[in-house]
Structures are given as C-alpha cells and as structure tokens.
Amino acid sequence: MHLTVSSPVQSLADIHRIEATPLNQAIPWPSTYDLIRASAEAHAEQPALTFLHTGAPGGPATTWSYRSLLQGIHQTANLLHSLHLGPQDVVAILLPGGLAYHLALWGGEAAGIVQPLNPLLSEDKLLSLLRASQAKVLIAHGVDDDSHLREKALRLQAQLPDLKTVLLVHPEGAPLAPDLPHGTQDFHALRQQQVSDQLLSERVFQPSDIAAYFHTGGTTGAPKLARHSHGAQVFTACANASMQGFRANDVTINGYPLFHVAGVLPGALCSLAIGMHVIIPTDALFRNREVVQNYWRLVEHHGCTLMSGVPTVLAALAGVPLNGADIARMRAVRTGAAPLPPELAQRFEQTFGLQINESLGMTETAGLSTVAPPGLSAPAGCVGWPLPHAKVRIAALNSDDQVTSVDLPAGEKGMVLYQGPNLFSGYLDAAETARSFTPDGWLITGDVGFIDEQGRLNLSGRAKDLIIRGGHNIDPKVIEDALGSHPAVELCAAVGAPDAYAGELPVAFATLKAGAQVSEAELLAFTAERVDEAPAKPKSITILERMPVTNVGKIYKPELRTLATATVVQGLLHQAMTPLQTPAAQWPEVKATGDAPVEVDARATPEAAWAALKPLLVALPVKILLREK
Known part of the structure; x- marks a missing residue:
C-alpha cells in the first residue's frame, strides 16, 4: 500500500471527512522505513532526489530513483547494524545538505535513533548534545574544505569516549585521508559492501519506537533534545500530504537544512511519502547566493509545482526578477516557522501571481500542527486548520503570562495549546517535558493566537515576544x-x-x-x-x-533585544557623563555581542561619573554585566 491523496482541504467538513477513516487505517505504516519502502515499491523508477552540484540551471546534477534511495537506506542501516548500533542507540549526523544526508537520516532511523546536528553550533554545545544522547556513531563531512566540519568531527571524537566510530562522507572512490584517528572510517566504501535489498536486523518496528532526537533552542541558550517517535513522523508526513493535496508528479525544491525538523519532515519525508521529486539545491541550500539568484530559472528547468521557504527566504526571492522564466506549473507556495508579513504576501501575489499559504509547526509537533491549504483565501497570520485527528484550543493567560484552564471563545487571543498523534515523546530532560505541558496533557506551544469563526487558527506572535x-x-x-x-x-x-x-x-x-x-x-x-x-x-x-x-x-529577536539594550545603555551614558564633562576616553565601554547580556566596562571611569551612572544601569529590568574597579 502507498499513500494517495485527493484534492486539498478547503473546509472543516473536508477534515472531518478525512477523520472518518480510523487513524490506523489511514496511516498503516509503523515506521519511516516502512513508509519509504512502500513508496519505493509504488514509484520504483521515478526520481526521488536530485542533487544540484551548482546553482546554475542545467548544471551538473545527480538523481536517485526511489529504488536506488531504498537500496542506499538498506545499505546504511545494515552498515550501522554491523557496527552494533541497535534500536536504542544513537547515530549523530554532522553533514551539509546533500544525498548522503538522506541515507544517514532514514538509514539511521531504520537501524536506531538519529540525531541531526546543526553544524553552526559551537563545539561546546555539540559536545553537550552528544554527551546527552550518548551517540555511538557520527556520520560526518569528510572533505577538508572551508566548512571545517571534518576537523570539528575529529575534535569531537577525541573528547567523547562513547563515540566509537566516525563515518566520513567524501567523494565516492576517493581515498580516505591518511593518519586519521582509530575508529574513523569511509562511509561510502563500507556502505557499498552491504546488501541493498533488505534489513539484515529483521527489525520489527512499533509506532512508539523513538526515531530521532532533534535539538531545539536555537544557536544560543541551552539546546534541548526532543524525542520523535516513528509514529509521530509518519503522521506528520501523511497528514501534511492529505491537507495539501500533494501528488506523485509534484516537484519541489527543498532548501531547508536537514538538521531542522521543517526540512526533514514537511520538507522531505512528506514528499517521499507521496512519490514526489525533491530537488536539493547544492550542499549550501538557500544559503547559496547562486541558487537564490537563479531560483526562478531552476523552477522552470525542473518543472517545479510546489515551493516552500521561511519568510526571510521568500523576501529574498521576491527581489529576484523572473526575467522570462516560465513558472506556470507552480501551483502552491508555503511558508512557516515565522510570521508572514502581509506586505510580502501581497508583493508575491502581485509580482508572481502566487498566493502564499502559511503553516504552523514546531520541533515538539514533529514539524507541523496546522495548515492553511493551497487555494485557501486567508489573511496573513492565518495558519489554517489543525491536522486531521489533531486539536487546537486557546487558553487564557493570567497576569504573569501563565496558561490558565480557561478556554477562550472564537476571536479572543490567548495561548495556543495542541494535542495530536504527532506530539513528541518528551525531551530527554523530564523536568523540561513537564514544563511544556498543561496538567491535562496539552502542549503549550508558546504561540499567541485566536480561532476564527471558520475554525482556523490565526497567530498574533509568540508569548515571549x-x-x-x-x-x-x-x-x-x-x-x-x-x-x-x-x-x-x-x-x-x-x-x-x-x-x-x-x-x-x-x-x-x-x-x-x-x-x-x-x-x-x-x-x-x-x-x-x-x-x-x-x-x-x-x-x-x-x-x-x-x-x-x-x-x-x-x-533572531534575542540579538535584536541585545542591540536595543545596548542603545538604551548608551543613552544613559550620555545622560550621566555629559553633565560631568567626563572625557570621552574615560567613558565606560559598552559591549554587545549576539544575545549575550550587555557588558559595561567602567574600570577606566572616574568614581564620580560611575556613581552617577551605576544607579541608572542597575534600575534597568534586564541583566547588565558591570565591570568596576
């Protein structure tokens, strides 16, 4: 059995029609492996993934059919099985975008638990994540290039006794660099020695089996590891396809990074579930300027029918002229992860004749919770209806912005709460998990919004914003x-x-x-x-x-808050220093970096001037690092 869907949802009645089929019948696959295997059986010779080696239309590219993708997944899972990786063990991934990432993801989930890592995290944070997961294997970039990922992987290996094996991904057939540490091996060379037509582990999957650990929390702050079950990931893929009316002949460019849930689940697994053709726009994805500048010509060249990107990506694409590119096959544009500015939505429609529809998702909902389907006329901020078999409610907040048990009627803003089959299985830290749910088991999303008269969710922002x-x-x-x-x-x-x-x-x-x-x-x-x-x-x-x-x-608003705080501090400096005619060389130095607390170094400032300034800084309702004599 493979996944087929009808036209996109256009009303609550359509969702109720989908819900009339029991969940276990609508989604019969217990795992991501079973889903991809079913799709490969139905679409064996159809293109699954095409990797673009450059951002130039018609440039060199490598295409894998669904059959060859499944064979590579079998080989990867069997390689990990030979390394004694079991269903409870973790294989981490430190790769740029590319075909090998899909082998690591889906082969890793077939063998054990995958842990995609953001390559731009500091080594200290990567170390803490790997220690928390107790990863046994790391599949990492093997090319010595400007990304420095290979060196980072080898430094991590040296500091993690539990990390027994590092599998380096580099061009197939190229010799592995000499003098690499013990336990460092060639991913492709070892993979190709494995059988490609079955899982040697003969693993029997349960929907509750943990498939992945995704870190959440951004590039700063303490990252948290959210556990995804196979059932949650499969539900997201199938429900998303059902809501949006995806077709096996659809073609899309997936420019989301694959360490992020949006790229892995709504962006990739959903496409693979339906038999779609996914274009991977170089290993730098949408960070490649050539890809952005050639985007519409790439759409024409590959016959793309669907597109997706966060609002900042869509804003960049809105500034790229068509220059005669034929995008007539494009029928739907999707965004999420951040609020869609109304002006951007209007500009896209006027310039390209394309309507942007929004979705809401987060790591804790396996990437998706509500969808505004294609063709739905809705204002910016409307993220549509909950997925079939899922529920959203709006709860009132108290004076301390804490969630109460009071449900709000249509049109009133409050905290968005979510329940559904794709809820995550909690964080590795049980205390973090407890803080994320109401006493009766609803996920506290952190989003503020309201439900309109049509039952659609409309977002106003984040509670913390x-x-x-x-x-x-x-x-x-x-x-x-x-x-x-x-x-x-x-x-x-x-x-x-x-x-x-x-x-x-x-x-x-x-x-x-x-x-x-x-x-x-x-x-x-x-x-x-x-x-x-x-x-x-x-x-x-x-x-x-x-x-x-x-x-x-x-x-990234935390960095903007830091900039705003630094501006306030500079204003207070002028307020305190100017009347005292303090020489500029003796003014305190203000440092503001990223989202770290603003630092004021007053070690060279006269005592009288500092005495005037310090009370003003201490009175601010934020943390300021003060360096005094």
Missing part, C-alpha cells in the same frame, strides 16, 4: 505589520527595549530593499501613523545592514 509596557501587553506584530508595509522595507521586527519606569518600550529594526533610501525618522513617522494604540507606537526604528537570523532563516 510580547512587549509589556507598564503592564500593557503589546503585540509586536502590530508594529511589524505597519512598518513592513513601507515600500522601502524588506524585513522588520519589533522588540521591547528595557526601561526603568515602564519595564519595556517598543522599538523596531528594519532592513531595506536593494537601492531603497529612507531615513529612520521617516520610517518612525510612517509606522506611528499606522499603529492605533499610543503605547504600541515604537519609540525608535533602527535601520540595519543585516537582519540577524537563525540558521533556518527566522529573524
């Missing part, structure tokens, strides 16, 4: 929608700047479209006119050369 000014909750999306409608603005975000009296004051940051010119004062006036509530009018707007984003393209 709310700007609280003197007890007044300000939704940053109100500011972002106003500022984002300015024709010169490409990306924007609003955050709270610390204030000793009000707690937080709203400020905003923006990047401009290529060639656009506008002053910060003009943007501030423009935005203030379009924000009705006086407390929500931003106090300042800062134009940036580069908007800080995460590795999957989300705007």
Whole structure:
C-alpha cells in the first residue's frame, strides 16, 4: 500500500471527512522505513532526489530513483547494524545538505535513533548534545574544505569516549585521508559492501519506537533534545500530504537544512511519502547566493509545482526578477516557522501571481500542527486548520503570562495549546517535558493566537515576544505589520527595549530593499501613523545592514533585544557623563555581542561619573554585566 491523496482541504467538513477513516487505517505504516519502502515499491523508477552540484540551471546534477534511495537506506542501516548500533542507540549526523544526508537520516532511523546536528553550533554545545544522547556513531563531512566540519568531527571524537566510530562522507572512490584517528572510517566504501535489498536486523518496528532526537533552542541558550517517535513522523508526513493535496508528479525544491525538523519532515519525508521529486539545491541550500539568484530559472528547468521557504527566504526571492522564466506549473507556495508579513504576501501575489499559504509547526509537533491549504483565501497570520485527528484550543493567560484552564471563545487571543498523534515523546530532560505541558496533557506551544469563526487558527506572535509596557501587553506584530508595509522595507521586527519606569518600550529594526533610501525618522513617522494604540507606537526604528537570523532563516529577536539594550545603555551614558564633562576616553565601554547580556566596562571611569551612572544601569529590568574597579 502507498499513500494517495485527493484534492486539498478547503473546509472543516473536508477534515472531518478525512477523520472518518480510523487513524490506523489511514496511516498503516509503523515506521519511516516502512513508509519509504512502500513508496519505493509504488514509484520504483521515478526520481526521488536530485542533487544540484551548482546553482546554475542545467548544471551538473545527480538523481536517485526511489529504488536506488531504498537500496542506499538498506545499505546504511545494515552498515550501522554491523557496527552494533541497535534500536536504542544513537547515530549523530554532522553533514551539509546533500544525498548522503538522506541515507544517514532514514538509514539511521531504520537501524536506531538519529540525531541531526546543526553544524553552526559551537563545539561546546555539540559536545553537550552528544554527551546527552550518548551517540555511538557520527556520520560526518569528510572533505577538508572551508566548512571545517571534518576537523570539528575529529575534535569531537577525541573528547567523547562513547563515540566509537566516525563515518566520513567524501567523494565516492576517493581515498580516505591518511593518519586519521582509530575508529574513523569511509562511509561510502563500507556502505557499498552491504546488501541493498533488505534489513539484515529483521527489525520489527512499533509506532512508539523513538526515531530521532532533534535539538531545539536555537544557536544560543541551552539546546534541548526532543524525542520523535516513528509514529509521530509518519503522521506528520501523511497528514501534511492529505491537507495539501500533494501528488506523485509534484516537484519541489527543498532548501531547508536537514538538521531542522521543517526540512526533514514537511520538507522531505512528506514528499517521499507521496512519490514526489525533491530537488536539493547544492550542499549550501538557500544559503547559496547562486541558487537564490537563479531560483526562478531552476523552477522552470525542473518543472517545479510546489515551493516552500521561511519568510526571510521568500523576501529574498521576491527581489529576484523572473526575467522570462516560465513558472506556470507552480501551483502552491508555503511558508512557516515565522510570521508572514502581509506586505510580502501581497508583493508575491502581485509580482508572481502566487498566493502564499502559511503553516504552523514546531520541533515538539514533529514539524507541523496546522495548515492553511493551497487555494485557501486567508489573511496573513492565518495558519489554517489543525491536522486531521489533531486539536487546537486557546487558553487564557493570567497576569504573569501563565496558561490558565480557561478556554477562550472564537476571536479572543490567548495561548495556543495542541494535542495530536504527532506530539513528541518528551525531551530527554523530564523536568523540561513537564514544563511544556498543561496538567491535562496539552502542549503549550508558546504561540499567541485566536480561532476564527471558520475554525482556523490565526497567530498574533509568540508569548515571549510580547512587549509589556507598564503592564500593557503589546503585540509586536502590530508594529511589524505597519512598518513592513513601507515600500522601502524588506524585513522588520519589533522588540521591547528595557526601561526603568515602564519595564519595556517598543522599538523596531528594519532592513531595506536593494537601492531603497529612507531615513529612520521617516520610517518612525510612517509606522506611528499606522499603529492605533499610543503605547504600541515604537519609540525608535533602527535601520540595519543585516537582519540577524537563525540558521533556518527566522529573524533572531534575542540579538535584536541585545542591540536595543545596548542603545538604551548608551543613552544613559550620555545622560550621566555629559553633565560631568567626563572625557570621552574615560567613558565606560559598552559591549554587545549576539544575545549575550550587555557588558559595561567602567574600570577606566572616574568614581564620580560611575556613581552617577551605576544607579541608572542597575534600575534597568534586564541583566547588565558591570565591570568596576
């Protein structure tokens, strides 16, 4: 049996129709391996994956059929089995985008538990993640290139006694570098020695078996390891295809990184479940400028019918002209992971004739929880209906922004709670798991939103993103929608700047479209006119050369909060130092890096000047690192 779907969902009645089929009949596969095997049997000679070696249309490429993909998965799983990796053991992945990543993912899940790692994390964080998972095998990039992933993998191996084997992925047939540490082996060479038509382990899968550990928490802060079951991942893939009406003859470019749940599940497994053809746009994916500049020509060349990207990627693509590229086969555009600016949605539709539909998902829901299907006319911020067999409810928040047991009616904003077959199996840390659920078992998503009269979820922002000014909750999306409608603005975000009296004051940051010119004062006036509530009018707007984003393209607000705090601190310096006529060389030095606390070094500052400044800094409702004499 393989997965087939009908037309996209267009109403709650369509979802109820899908739900009429019991879940165990609608999704008969207990594991990702069984799902891919069924798809390979149905679409054996159809193209599954095409890797583009460059971003040039018609350039060199390697294509694997569904049959060859399944054979490679068998070989990888059998190789890991020969290394004594069992169903409870972990194989970590430290690779760029590419075909080998799919072997590591799905072969790893067929043999044990996979742990995709973000290559841009610091080595200390990678070490902590590998220690937490007790990974026995690491499949890593084997080429000595500018990514430095091979060197990073070998340094990790040297510090982890439990990491018995490192399998290096490098060009097939090329000799392995000499003088590598004991336990370092050639992935492709060993894989090709394995049988390719079956799993030698004869493993019998259960839907509750753990398939993967995904880290969540970004590039800073303490990453958490979320456990995904096979059943959760299979449900996401099948439910997503059913909601969106995917077809076996669809073609899509998956530019999401495969260490991220969006790239692995909605982006890859869902496509493989339906028999779709997935294009991998070089190992750098959407970080490759050539890919972005040639995107529409790539769409034409490969006959793409579906596209997907986070809003920052779509904003970049909106600035790329068609230049005659024929994109008539494109029928649906999807985004998620971050709020969609209304202006971007409008620009995409006017420029390309393509409507963007939104989804909501997170690592803890195996990548997906609600979908606005293709063809659905909905405002920006509407992320559609819950997946079939899943539920969403809106709970009121108390004065401390904690979830209460009070459900809110349609139209009222509150915390989004989720239940569904693709809920994760908890974090490795049980205490973290307990904090993520209500007492009656609903996942606290951290998103603020409301359910409209059609039963669709509409997002307002993240609870932690709310700007609280003197007890007044300000939704940053109100500011972002106003500022984002300015024709010169490409990306924007609003955050709270610390204030000793009000707690937080709203400020905003923006990047401009290529060639656009506008002053910060003009943007501030423009935005203030379009924000009705006086407390929500931003106090300042800062134009940036580069908007800080995460590795999957989300705007990274913690870094913006650091910038906002540093600006406040600089203002207090002027307030305290200027009346005392303190020489500039003796002013405290302000350091602001990433999302770390702002540091003020006053060791060269006269005592009288420091005595005037320090109380102002201490009064701020954020942590400031003070370095005194």
